[in-house]
Amino acid sequence: MRPVVTPPEKSLALPMRSDSVLKRLRSRRSNLVKGMVPDKEGRFGPNAETLSDILTIAARVPDHRKLTPWRFIVFEGAARAEFDQHIGRVFKTENPDMPEDRVTFEACRLQRASLVIAVISSPKDCVRGTPKWEQELSCGAVCQNLLLAAQAHGFAAQWLTEWYAYHAEINAVLGLGTFERVAGYIYIGHTDAVPLPRTRPDINTLVQNFGTKLAGSKRPDGSRKSET
């Protein structure tokens, strides 16, 4: 399937406050795969049009010199079970003493969700000098956009790597080049599990104004943190 190729935009809007976007970003939370209910009661993954929109949004990220240093592998329907067989096989070979139910779990990983998208970091040799590091950062932004787009379409979504993202044999099944890596498997589906709150960092401990010590730096609201 191919993402929609949009014609070059003639003009885009100036920055504009959006309370709905701010509200969504302030409360952003992943939906854990273990709470997803795949393809039950008529609840399926995104249809072709929605998936195309999700992927198109995902690809709309900062990308220094337009290198598109990433690509997608979509697992839909029976393709999930087909790939899961490889995960199960590799797991069983490397863990021959594991109980059968654990092997079965491994052999059903992608089937926990309705649809899974592997985001592949695919950095280019840039003659003009865009560093690989920047290309990998762009790929991370793709993953985050995928999550946001899937959730904005009403789907549960989580970014996982688990062990198989780092396994050479599994990556060979995916056909990855030696320069490529899995940035994440984005699981997309449905859930009835309202996410539990997760502790978030105290932003005051992370921000300083240049030229000040971290402990004495100004908070984003303008107040000062105590020196103690």
Ligand SMILES: Cc1cc2nc3c(=O)[nH]c(=O)nc-3n(C[C@H](O)[C@H](O)[C@H](O)COP(=O)(O)O)c2cc1C
């Ligand atoms: C690159 C990357 C890989 C991740 N892999 C896993 C994983 O394998 N297993 C897991 O439980 N969470 C993993 N996470 C974390 C979850 O996606 C998620 O961020 C976490 O559950 C916290 O939820 P939040 O996104 O609502 O803050 C990963 C996150 C990132 C950025």
